[in-house]
Amino acid sequence: MFEDHSIVNQVNGEPLPAGCVGVRVRVRVTGCPSRRWSRDLGAHLVGELAGHTAVGHLRLNVNDIVQGDQIVLEGVERCEAQALAHALRRAVDAVNKATRGGAKPHANMTQREADAVARELAGGLL
Numbered sequence: 770m771f772e773d774h775s776i777v778n779q780v781n782g783e784p785l786p787a788g789c790v791g792v793r794v795r796v797r798v799t800g801c802p803s804r805r806w807s808r809d810l811g812a813h814l815v816g817e818l819a820g821h822t823a824v825g826h827l828r829l830n831v832n833d834i835v836q837g838d839q840i841v842l843e844g845v846e847r848c849e850a851q852a853l854a855h856a857l858r859r860a861v862d863a864v865n866k867a868t869r870g871g872a873k874p875h876a877n878m879t880q881r882e883a884d885a886v887a888r889e890l891a892g893g894l895l
Contacts, residue, residue, distance in 0.1 A: 772806050772868045774798045776861060782845075791827070791844040796857065798838055806864060807835035813863045817856035827853070 779797040802810070811834040818827070828843045835841070845853060 772803060773865045774800055774802050774806065774861065776840075776858065785843065789844070791846045791849075793841065793843045794845045796840040796842070798835070798840060798861075801838050802835045806868065807833070809864045809867065810834055810840070810860055813860035814856060817860050818853075 775798065777797040777799060781795045783793040783795070785791065785793055811829060814834070815829065827845060827849065833841070840857065842853070842857075
């Protein structure tokens, strides 16, 4: 299914409770992205930020990164803003590009392999 959303020039910051670092930033997007688009955006953004030293306090709720017509990021610090903006733009572009094909994104492993990893983790917990 084709789905394409763009960042709208409407970004708002909200202070967080005392003791928290950074601000909550709400970035408006066109339309109301689907749950799949939102989940894929979260995954792409995590990939963009992996190993990035400027996102120490950023908290991403990957399952709910898009709320209605807004991308919601918490713990954004001023020193991170530019790097995060570039990463977010690349992540949105990547998700849009991936959905243009209409095919379900390829998984990094089979369900059987994922289940084996989960069993191994469970064995270490019990």
